[in-house]
Every structure is written in structure tokens, then in C-alpha cells.
Amino acid sequence: MQFQLTNEFLEQVEQLIANKDGSALRELLHEFHFADIAEILEELNSDEATYLIKLLASDITSEALIELDEDIREKILDRLSPKEIAAELEEMDTDDAVDVMGELDEDVQKQVIGEIEDSEHVADIVELLKYDEDTAGALMAKELVRVKETWTVAGCVREMRRQAKNVTRVHSIYVINKEGKLTGRLSLKDLLTAGDKAHISDVFIPKVDYVTVHTENEEVARIMQKYDLEAIPVVDENGVLVGRITIDDIVDFIKEEAERDYQMAAGISEDVEADDSILKITRARLPWLILGLFGGLGSVYIMQGFEEALEKFPILFFFTPLIAAMAGNVGVQSSAIIVQGLANDNVKGSLFNRLVKEVGLALINGTALGILVILFGFVVSQDNLVSITIAISMLSVIIVAALIGTFVPIILDKRGIDPAIATGPFITTSNDIFGIFLFFYISKIILGF
Amino acid sequence: MQFQLTNEFLEQVEQLIANKDGSALRELLHEFHFADIAEILEELNSDEATYLIKLLASDITSEALIELDEDIREKILDRLSPKEIAAELEEMDTDDAVDVMGELDEDVQKQVIGEIEDSEHVADIVELLKYDEDTAGALMAKELVRVKETWTVAGCVREMRRQAKNVTRVHSIYVINKEGKLTGRLSLKDLLTAGDKAHISDVFIPKVDYVTVHTENEEVARIMQKYDLEAIPVVDENGVLVGRITIDDIVDFIKEEAERDYQMAAGISEDVEADDSILKITRARLPWLILGLFGGLGSVYIMQGFEEALEKFPILFFFTPLIAAMAGNVGVQSSAIIVQGLANDNVKGSLFNRLVKEVGLALINGTALGILVILFGFVVSQDNLVSITIAISMLSVIIVAALIGTFVPIILDKRGIDPAIATGPFITTSNDIFGIFLFFYISKIILGF
Numbered sequence: 001m002q003f004q005l006t007n008e009f010l011e012q013v014e015q016l017i018a019n020k021d022g023s024a025l026r027e028l029l030h031e032f033h034f035a036d037i038a039e040i041l042e043e044l045n046s047d048e049a050t051y052l053i054k055l056l057a058s059d060i061t062s063e064a065l066i067e068l069d070e071d072i073r074e075k076i077l078d079r080l081s082p083k084e085i086a087a088e089l090e091e092m093d094t095d096d097a098v099d100v101m102g103e104l105d106e107d108v109q110k111q112v113i114g115e116i117e118d119s120e121h122v123a124d125i126v127e128l129l130k131y132d133e134d135t136a137g138a139l140m141a142k143e144l145v146r147v148k149e150t151w152t153v154a155g156c157v158r159e160m161r162r163q164a165k166n167v168t169r170v171h172s173i174y175v176i177n178k179e180g181k182l183t184g185r186l187s188l189k190d191l192l193t194a195g196d197k198a199h200i201s202d203v204f205i206p207k208v209d210y211v212t213v214h215t216e217n218e219e220v221a222r223i224m225q226k227y228d229l230e231a232i233p234v235v236d237e238n239g240v241l242v243g244r245i246t247i248d249d250i251v252d253f254i255k256e257e258a259e260r261d262y263q264m265a266a267g268i269s270e271d272v273e274a275d276d277s278i279l280k281i282t283r284a285r286l287p288w289l290i291l292g293l294f295g296g297l298g299s300v301y302i303m304q305g306f307e308e309a310l311e312k313f314p315i316l317f318f319f320t321p322l323i324a325a326m327a328g329n330v331g332v333q334s335s336a337i338i339v340q341g342l343a344n345d346n347v348k349g350s351l352f353n354r355l356v357k358e359v360g361l362a363l364i365n366g367t368a369l370g371i372l373v374i375l376f377g378f379v380v381s382q383d384n385l386v387s388i389t390i391a392i393s394m395l396s397v398i399i400v401a402a403l404i405g406t407f408v409p410i411i412l413d414k415r416g417i418d419p420a421i422a423t424g425p426f427i428t429t430s431n432d433i434f435g436i437f438l439f440f441y442i443s444k445i446i447l448g449f
Numbered sequence: 450m451q452f453q454l455t456n457e458f459l460e461q462v463e464q465l466i467a468n469k470d471g472s473a474l475r476e477l478l479h480e481f482h483f484a485d486i487a488e489i490l491e492e493l494n495s496d497e498a499t500y501l502i503k504l505l506a507s508d509i510t511s512e513a514l515i516e517l518d519e520d521i522r523e524k525i526l527d528r529l530s531p532k533e534i535a536a537e538l539e540e541m542d543t544d545d546a547v548d549v550m551g552e553l554d555e556d557v558q559k560q561v562i563g564e565i566e567d568s569e570h571v572a573d574i575v576e577l578l579k580y581d582e583d584t585a586g587a588l589m590a591k592e593l594v595r596v597k598e599t600w601t602v603a604g605c606v607r608e609m610r611r612q613a614k615n616v617t618r619v620h621s622i623y624v625i626n627k628e629g630k631l632t633g634r635l636s637l638k639d640l641l642t643a644g645d646k647a648h649i650s651d652v653f654i655p656k657v658d659y660v661t662v663h664t665e666n667e668e669v670a671r672i673m674q675k676y677d678l679e680a681i682p683v684v685d686e687n688g689v690l691v692g693r694i695t696i697d698d699i700v701d702f703i704k705e706e707a708e709r710d711y712q713m714a715a716g717i718s719e720d721v722e723a724d725d726s727i728l729k730i731t732r733a734r735l736p737w738l739i740l741g742l743f744g745g746l747g748s749v750y751i752m753q754g755f756e757e758a759l760e761k762f763p764i765l766f767f768f769t770p771l772i773a774a775m776a777g778n779v780g781v782q783s784s785a786i787i788v789q790g791l792a793n794d795n796v797k798g799s800l801f802n803r804l805v806k807e808v809g810l811a812l813i814n815g816t817a818l819g820i821l822v823i824l825f826g827f828v829v830s831q832d833n834l835v836s837i838t839i840a841i842s843m844l845s846v847i848i849v850a851a852l853i854g855t856f857v858p859i860i861l862d863k864r865g866i867d868p869a870i871a872t873g874p875f876i877t878t879s880n881d882i883f884g885i886f887l888f889f890y891i892s893k894i895i896l897g898f
Contacts, residue, residue, distance in 0.1 A: 031656075035675045161642050188637050193610050207480070225704075226484045228697045230679060247696050248677045251703065255674075258707030259789060265714060266785030266872065267778055274790030278806065282813050285782050292778045293818050296771025297825055303767040310766075314759050317766040318752040321881055322745025324770040328777070329716055329741045329874055333734050336715030340708060341723030346491075357727065364731050369742050376746055423715065425778055432770055 003036040010043055017048045022055050029056065034063035041068060046075040054084065062091035065100065071276075074103055082108060086115035094121065095141035095249065098128040128243075136220050137213035139253075140234040140243030145173045147200055149183060154196040156186075174233050174241055175204045182233055182241040184208050210235050213242065218257075221250050222345075260420075261343075265336065267292075267425035288425040295429030299324070299436045306440040309449045315382065316443055319390055320436055326369070326394060327401040327435030328428040334358065334405030335423040342413050343420075354406065362402040366395035385447065393442035397435040404431055452485040459492055466497045471504050478505065483512035490517060495524040503533065511540035514549065520725070523552055531557060535564035543570065544590035544698065547577040577692075585669050586662035588702075589683040589692030594622045596649055598632060603645040605635075623682050623690055624653045631682055631690040633657050659684050662691065667706075670699050671794075709869075710792075714785065716741075716874035737874040744878035748773070748885045755889040758898045764831065765892055768839055769885055775818070775843060776850040776884030777877040783807065783854030784872040791862050792869075803855065811851040815844035834896065842891035846884040853880055 016025045029037065029052075037060060041049045053061045053076055065073055065088055077085060077100070085104070089097045089112065101109055116122045124142040131137025145163045147156045160173065173186040184206040194203045210233045211220050224232055224247060234243040260271060267288035272281050299320070309316055341347040347354075370391035377387030405427055409419035443449075465474045478486065478501075486509060490498045502510045502525055514522055514537055526534060526549070534553070538546045538561065550558055565571045573591040580586025594612045596605045609622065622635040633655040643652045659682045660669050673681055673696060683692040709720060716737035721730050748769070758765055790796040796803075819840035826836030854876055858868035892898075 033676060035677070157641060192606060225700060227482060228484070230696065247679065247700070251674060251696070251700060254700065254703060255707070258704070258711070262707070262711050262714065262789065263785060265711065266781045268782055268785060272786065273793075274786050274796050274803075278810050278813065281786070281810060285810075286814050286817060288782070289775065289778055289814055289818060290821065292774045293771065293821055296768070296774050297822075299770040300764075300767040307763075310759065310763050314756075314766075315749075317759075317763075317769075318749040319745070320766075320770050321748040321773040321885060322742065324773055325741045325745050325777075325877070325881060326738065328774075329738055329877070332715045332873075333717055333737070336712060336717060337721065337723050337730070340711065344722075347723050354723075361727050361730060361734075364727065365735055365738055368735060369738060372739070372742055373746075424781075428774070428778070432774060436770055 003033065003039075005036070005039050005043070010040070013040060013052075014044065014048060017044070017051050020051075025052070025055060032060070034060050035067055037061070037064040038067035041076075042072055046072075046079065050076050050079040053080070053088075058087050058091050062088040062096075066092065066096045069273075070103065073100070077104065082111035083115045085112045086117075089125070090116055090118060090121060093141045093143050094124045094128055094243075095139065095245075097121075097125050098138065101125060101129060102133075131213055134217050135213060136211045136215040136217070136234050136245060137243075139217055139220065139249055140213070140245045142243050144233070144241075144244045146176050146241060147173055147186065149175055149177055149199075149201045149204070151200050152196070153191060153194050153198045153200065153203065156191065156200055172231055172233075172244075174208070174244070175200060176241050180241060181239040182208065182210055182235050185233070208233065211245070212236065217253055220245060221253055221257075224250050225254075261339070264420045265332075265423040291425055292429050295432050298433045302433065302437050303440065306444065306449075309440065309443070309447075312449050313386060313443070313447055315386060316390070316440070320439070323394060323397055323435050323439045324432045327397050327431040330362065330365070330398050330401040331405035331427040331431040332423060334402045335409050335419075335427050338406050338409045339419050339423055342409060347410070351407075351410070354410075355403070358402045358406045359399060362399040363395070366398035369398070370395050389443050389446045392446065393439045396442055397438050400434055400438060401431045404434065452482065452488075454485070454488050454492070459489070462489060462501075463493065463497060466493070466500050469500075474501070474504060481509070483509050484516055486510070486513040487516035490525075491521055495521075495528065499525050499528040502529070502537075507536050507540050511537040511545075515541065515545045518722075519552065522549070526553065531560035532564045534561045535566075538574070539565055539567055539570060542590045542592050543573045543577055543692075544588065544694075546570075546574050547587065550574060550578060551582075580662055583666050584662060585660045585664040585666070585683050585694060586692075588666055588669065588698055589662070589694045591692050593682070593690075593693045595625050595690060596622055596635065598624055598626055598648075598650045598653070600649050601645070602640060602643050602647045602649065602652065605640065605649055621680050621682075621693075623657070623693070624649060625690050629690060630688040631657065631659055631684050634682070657682065660694070661685065666702055669694060670702055670706075673699050674703075710788070713869045714781075714872040740874055741878050744881050747882045751882065751886050751889065755893065755898075758889065758892070758896075761898050762835065762892070762896055764835060765839070765889065769888070772843060772846055772884050772888045773881045776846050776880035779811065779814070779847050779850040780854035780876040780880040781872060783851045784858050784868075784876050787855050787858045788868050788872055791858065796859070800859070803859075804852070807851045807855045808848060811848040812844070815847035818847070819844050838892050838895045841895065842888045845891055846887050849883055849887060850880045853883065 013025070013028070016028065037056070041052060041064060044052065049072070053065070065076070068076075089100065092100065101112070104112065113122055113126070128138060128140070128142070145160055147159060151159065173188070173191070174182060175184040175186055177183050184204040185208045186200065186204045190203050190205075209223060209227055209229060211223065213234055213236055220232065223229070230247045231244050233241055234245060236242050263271070268284045269287060270280070270284035272284045303317070303320070338347065373391045373394060374387045377384065377390070408427065409422045412422055413419045462474070462477070465477065486505070490501060490513060493501065498521070502514070514525070517525070538549065541549065550561070553561065562571055562575070577587060577589070577591070594609055596608060600608065622637065622640070623631060624633040624635055626632050633653040634657045635649065635653045639652050658672060658676055658678060660672065662683055662685055669681065672678070679696045680693050682690055683694060685691050712720070717733045718736060719729070719733035721733045752766070752769070787796065822840045822843060823836045826833070826839070857876065858871045861871055862868045
């Protein structure tokens with residue numbers, strides 16, 4: 001039942017576009033879901049995609065445009081006139097229209113606004129444009145169903161029929177008082193089961209979760225997830241109902257956040273995809289590699305300080321990649337657990353307890369690994385004192401790496417910096433340097449070179 | 450407006466529990482949202498939490514139990530009798546009841562089933578228990594509103610009132626034919642705007658997305674996201690409507706998947722949290738550290754093969770952590786991009802094109818980093834040939850690391866293995882070994898030791 005985009009189908013579409021056979025294309029794509037149209041658009045070149053956008057009805061193409069990757073949408077919008085863009089925006093919900101608007105140059109924005117005919121829609125878009133990008137104000141849509149406390153159920157249903165025409169999906173009906181302030185909500189279920197003559201004030205639920213226009217997206221996502229909400233009303237500073245946010249926007253937000261954190265942990269600083277240009281990917285990757293390079297050069301410098309070991313204990317230099325790997329791995333593990341815990345708000349208890357726990361963990365892991373190192377030394381007939389030295393200094397490195405991995409994110413978080421930057425290359429590089437230094441320093445004390 | 454759990458409040462609750470002051474507790478927690486009750490339960494010890502669960506009304510505690518962390522829920526369930534568990538399950542939607550059921554021992558399951566009074570609920574739970582854990586069958590709930598094609602709108606509203614009592618939230622109304630097969634859906638909006646005497650067959654939408662009981666969760670999530678669905682009906686092999694999946698379950702699934710991938714990339718193989726026991730965290734972390742240790746010992750072995758360089762070019766051994774870091778970082782970056790691309794289904798084009806692109810990327814990054822290494826050598830008055838040797842071999846290591854990082858996930862994916870395991874320690878470790886070997890091998894050719 002699901003649409004599967006095949007190469008044959010794509011070739012057929014491309015052929016029809018090349019022939020400028022509009023009626024055959026309209027016929028072929030008739031009744032296609034906008035998400036499937038979007039999938040096709042992503043595979044076409046910009047000129048072909050623009051042709052298709054101009055050809056098909058704007059109630060479908062407007063939704064498809066929203067689903068597109070930003071890069072692709074930008075190229076298509078470049079090829080449309082302000083009047084054509086306005087026609088697409090007229091069909092969009094206000095929140096989506098504002099997202100697209102935000103991608104246009106300021107002078108194009110003005111021209112497009114001049115071309116939109118529905119003056120209420122324009123006013124809503126202009127209002128939403130003024131909110132900060134990461135707040136509920138910018139995420140919300142103006143489309144919602146609102147009823148007044150004083151109405152009867154029958155009057156309410158009549159009014160809802162009128163309002164519902166502009167709202168794609170009715171999630172919840174919000175109840176307002178005569179000043180427009182949010183006072184509660186009404187479930188469709190309650191409306192179905194109440195008598196026609198009952199007043200809204202008798203059947204509505206006065207307890208309603210809401211956010212303000214200034215609430216940050218992250219907090220909106222947290223609240224909607226915690227309380228399993230599918231939509232949440234947004235009020236202004238005076239408690240007046242001004243919009244609502246739906247769960248599908250939150251799903252996109254959660255996914256984007258997760259992908260961003262994952263990329264940051266892997267040392268990729270911009271939002272890139274496998275199919276982006278080499279230049280864009282290099283810009284996202286190279287800075288982190290340079291950081292790693294400086295870390296490596298730092299290790300070179302440290303080892304030059306312990307050069308005298310080369311003569312008596314050259315074997316130590318064979319173990320530096322192992323020490324660096326252990327320091328890096330332990331650091332990344334510890335930081336990943338803390339970063340996720342901070343994000344989910346479940347890092348509890350005192351810092352001292354956490355310290356004790358991390359040291360305990362590192363002792364267990366470090367001892368187990370140390371025993372393996374000593375066994376390895378035994379098998380390859382390595383000097384016992386050297387094996388023990390390596391095991392002890394590795395244990396120390398693991399403890400320090402775990403502490404750095406745990407407390408750097410906590411400190412960053414306390415200072416209001418996103419702790420996710422502390423996983424990945426940042427922690428690996430600093431742990432490499434600390435680890436190598438500690439390894440040689442402790443070895444020097446024990447072996448006395 | 451949001452509840453904020455303070456230490457003072459928690460102490461008050463604990464004090465009341467210690468005093469066994471049930472009526473004061475009921476008074477205090479009256480009208481609390483179940484998600485807030487869950488937050489309180491997570492902070493109490495198991496005996497206190499169990500006391501609270503037994504004290505409060507089961508329509509609240511059943512929902513709170515679902516929100517709890519699995520470990521905590523398990524401890525509470527251990528302290529409840531089968532009859533008490535049954536009382537909680539009676540209040541839950543079937544999908545949640547089945548999740549809880551799955552955590553009980555088989556003999557306890559049987560006792561609990563014997564204690565549930567609502568025979569339809571029992572039958573639904575038993576039916577859901579038989580589906581595979583990762584499929585739509587196990588994720589779906591039996592609660593939904595279904596109407597027949599032949600009904601009138603007025604009759605439909607009557608019947609919906611009856612059915613809606615068992616359904617927490619009405620997302621969509623599904624239309625079935627007389628064999629019970631899914632034939633379409635009805636939006637509440639359409640129902641509101643249609644005349645009372647119209648037949649459902651005149652107003653319903655025959656196009657409806659659905660999945661079967663055997664569809665995998667991942668596919669369900671993909672479809673619901675692509676088509677922005679808030680609920681999707683589930684049919685059996687014969688097309689008979691048997692349940693529905695709602696977006697809140699999918700939100701949880703997406704979050705869990707993202708966290709799992711993130712942890713896997715960090716070298717943590719079980720789902721652990723910062724507050725889990727040391728033993729559990731060690732079990733999740735130690736295997737990856739041991740893998741890293743073997744990698745490090747492999748590097749020791751490789752370097753012993755190039756021991757003769759110690760005399761003439763000891764400086765090479767100072768650069769091994771740098772080489773290992775570069776190989777590791779490049780590999781993790783490449784694999785992260787490919788793994789995300791595979792997950793989002795946007796890795797397109799031929800393998801050859803991808804090969805060319807990755808080599809191109811690695812050449813650009815590797816050349817930039819190589820120039821920095823040569824500059825560094827110049828600043829510290831290092832022998833020029835040695836600097837150039839290090840730069841060239843580092844460039845080769847970066848190219849190979851990028852290729853391994855890109856193609857190992859693709860190959861795993863083609864063989865049906867989750868490519869996410871190829872990011873993190875697995876790729877870092879193998880790239881360390883390859884990198885060190887390549888570095889010394891190329892150095893040996895150029896410098897001739």
C-alpha cells in the first residue's frame with residue numbers, strides 16, 4: 001500500500017517533464033500524497049522540480065515544499081516569482097509559512113507579503129516572524145479552534161464547523177474567557193457526550209497545560225513528552241491564547257536534536273548529510289581534525305620530555321597508542337552517559353557521590369584491564385616490573401579520564417553551555433594528552449629513568 | 450504552571466509516608482498529574498513508592514507506573530500481589546498493559562490474568578502478548594473507535610459515544626465493512642460538518658494509511674513521520690482492523706533508538722543510565738574497553754616489527770598517538786555520516802561515486818593537515834625529510850581510515866546487520882591498528898630504515 005519510488009518511475013517523470021507533457025504528468029501524479037511528491041522532487045534537478053511545482057495544484061505542492069530538504073527548497077524558491085511563492089504560502093499553515101519565509105531574503109519577503117491576498121494570513125505570518133527562532137512563538141501555528149466559556153454546546157458545534165475549515169487537524173478545542181485568555185480545554189469526546197443545551201462552562205476542563213511564546217523549544221518538547229500531549233496551546237505575556245504547537249513539529253525537533261548530538265559526538269560541527277558537497281562536509285569536519293592534530297602534536301612535545309626512556313625502556317613507546325585509546329574510550333563512555341543523563345534530567349545526587357561512583361567504576365574496569373596487560377606481558381616474556389608499571393599507570397589514566405569525561409560536561413552544563421560538545425573529539429583529544437603525560441610520569445617514578 | 454519537584458516537597462512526602470498518614474498524602478497529591486506522580490515515585494525508595502501506589506487511586510497510579518523507568522517499576526511490581534497488579538492493568542490501555550505484563554515472570558503473568566475481571570480486556574492482552582516484540586502487533590493498542598460503512602452519521606455519533614468511553618483520546622475514526630476489514634477513515638471534522646442523515650459511505654475517506662501486525666517498529670515510525678500521522682490503524686493478514694498505534698508511542702521509540710545509537714557510538718552496549726548500578730554500567734562498558742585493549746596490544750606487536758627505527762628515527766614513535774587519533778577521528782566522522790544517511794534512507798548514487806567522493810574529501814583534509822605537520826616540523830627544526838614522511842604517511846592513513854569508516858557500515862547494512870555498531874570503538878580500534886601499520890610501513894619505504 002505504501003508508495004515505493006523506483007528508478008523506472010523516476011525516469012518516466014523526467015521524460016514527461018522533458019516533453020513538457022503537463023496533462024500526462026498531472027494524470028500520473030493525481031492523488032499522490034504530498035510526502036511522495038516531495039520524495040520525487042528530491043530526486044529531480046532544480047529546473048525539473050520547479051516545473052513540477054508550477055504544474056501541480058498548490059494545496060499539494062505547498063505541503064510537499066515543507067517536507068523538502070532546506071537546500072533543495074531554497075533552489076526551487078529561487079526559481080519562483082514572489083507571486084508564485086505567495087500562492088504556495090497561502091495554502092500553508094502559518095507555522096510552516098513562517099519557516100519558509102525565514103529562508104527568503106528580506107526584499108523578497110516584502111514582495112511575497114505584498115502578493116498574499118488573505119490579509120488575516122499575512123497578519124499572522126508577520127506576527128510569528130517577530131519571535132525568536134528557538135521559542136514556542138516561532139514554532140506555533142495560529143490555526144486553532146477556540147470557543148468561549150459562555151457558549152452552549154450547540155452554538156459551539158456551529159462555530160467549530162466554521163473555524164474547522166481553516167484547521168487541518170482538530171486536536172483539542174481551547175476555551176477562552178471574554179478577554180481572550182485561555183481558561184481551559186474541551187475534548188471532542190466530552191463535546192460528543194454532552195447535551196446540546198449544556199454550556200461550555202459546565203463541561204470544559206479548567207486544567208490545561210500551556211507554554212508562553214517565550215518558552216524555549218527544548219522545554220516545549222520536554223513538557224509535551226512528559227505529559228504525552230499531542231498539542232499544546234501557546235499564550236502571550238497576558239495569558240491570551242495566541243497559537244498552538246502540535247506533536248509533529250516536536251517529533252521533527254527531537255529527531256534533529258538527536259542527530260545533532262550524534263554528529264557532535266563524532267566531531268562534525270554542522271548539520272551535514274552524506275550527499276552534501278565536499279566543501280560543506282570539509283567545513284564541518286576539518287576544524288575537529290585540526291583540534292585532534294594539535295592534541296597529537298602536544299603528545300609529541302610531552303614525549304620529547306621523556307626522551308631518556310628511549311634508551312632503557314623503549315617498550316613504553318610501543319604502548320602509547322594503547323594508553324591514548326583507553327583514555328579516549330573511557331572519556332567518551334563517561335561523557336556520553338552524563339550528557340544523556342543531563343538531557344533527560346536524571347543526573348541526581350551530590351557531586352561527591354558521583355565522584356565516588358566514577359572512581360569505583362574506573363577502578364573495576366582499570367583493574368580488569370590491568371590484569372590483562374600483565375598477562376600479555378607474561379605471555380610475551382616482558383620484564384615483570386615493566387608490565388606492572390604499564391598496568392598501574394594505565395589504571396591511573398583510566399581514573400583521570402573517567403573523571404574528566406564526567407565532570408567537564410557537568411561543569412559546562414552548570415555554566416549554561418551545551419554539554420554535548422564535550423563528547424567526541426574534544427574529550428578524546430584532551431584525554432590523549434593527559435593520558436600520555438600521566439603514563440610517562442608514573443612510569444618514570446616507578447622505573448626511575 | 451508546571452510542577453517543579455523540590456527537595457522540601459519530597460521530604461514532606463517521605464515524612465507523611467513514614468507516618469503512614471494516608472489521608473494527608475491523598476489530600477496533598479490530589480489532582481496531581483500522573484507524570485508528576487511518576488516523577489515523585491522515581492525519587493522514593495521501593496517501599497515508599499509501593500506504599501504510595503497502594504494508597505492512590507489506580508486510574509492515576511496505573512498511568513504513573515507506565516511512565517516509570519523499567520528498573521523502578523520492576524521493584525514496585527515485586528512488592529504488589531497479583532490482585533493489586535491486576536487492578537492497575539485494568540486501568541491501562543491494552544498496549545501499556547502488555548508492556549507491563551512482559552516484565553512479569555510467566556507464573557505471575559498467569560496469576561495476574563486470572564485476577565483481571567474484564568474478560569474482553571484479558572482477551573485483548575493475551576492476543577497482543579503473542580506478537581513479536583519489535584512489530585506493530587506488540588506496539589498497537591486495541592482501543593479505537595470503529596464505525597461501519599452502512600451507518601448514518603447520527604447512528605455513528607451514538608455508537609461513538611458508547612465506544613469513546615474506553616478510548617482515552619479519539620484520533621481518527623476507522624471505517625470497516627461488514628467483514629471487519631478496514632476500508633477508510635473518517636475525520637471528526639468531516640463528521641461535524643456532515644448532515645445527520647448522511648451515510649458514512651458518503652462522507653468517509655477511502656484512502657487510509659495502515660500497517661500490518663507484522664510491520665517492524667522502525668518501518669511504522671518511518672511511515673508515521675513521513676506522512677505526519679498521529680495515529681495509524683493496524684490490520685491482520687486478512688485486512689481486518691485489529692488495533693491502532695499512536696504517535697506518543699512512536700515518539701518514545703524514536704527517542705530510544707536515538708539514545709541507543711548514541712550509546713553504541715560511544716562504546717556502551719546496554720541501555721544504561723547515569724544512576725544505574727556500577728555492575729550494570731561495567732557490563733555495558735568493559736567489553737568495548739577490552740576490544741580497545743586488544744587493539745592497543747596489536748599496535749604494540751606491530752611496532753615491535755619496526756623496532757630498528759628506534760635507533761635512527763625515534764621521533765616516529767612520538768607521532769603514533771597523533772596517527773592513531775587521526776585514523777580514529779576520520780573513521781568516526783565518515784561512519785557517523787554514513788550511518789545517519791542509511792538510517793534516513795538518503796545514501797544514494799553508486800558505490801563508485803561514493804568512493805571518489807570519500808577519497809576526494811580525505812585528500813583535501815589530509816593535505817591541509819599534512820601542511821600543518823610540515824609547518825610544525827619547520828618550527829621545531831625537525832629534519833625535513835622526516836616531516837614530509839610523516840605528512841605523506843598521515844595522508845595515506847586518513848584516506849584508508851575514511852574508506853574503512855564509509856564502507857564497513859555500508860557492507861554491514863547490505864548484510865542486514867545494524868550499521869550503528871560500526872561507529873565508535875569498533876571503527877576506532879581497527880583504524881588504530883591499520884593506521885599504525887601503514888604509518889611505519891610507508892615511513893620505512895621513504896626513510897629506508
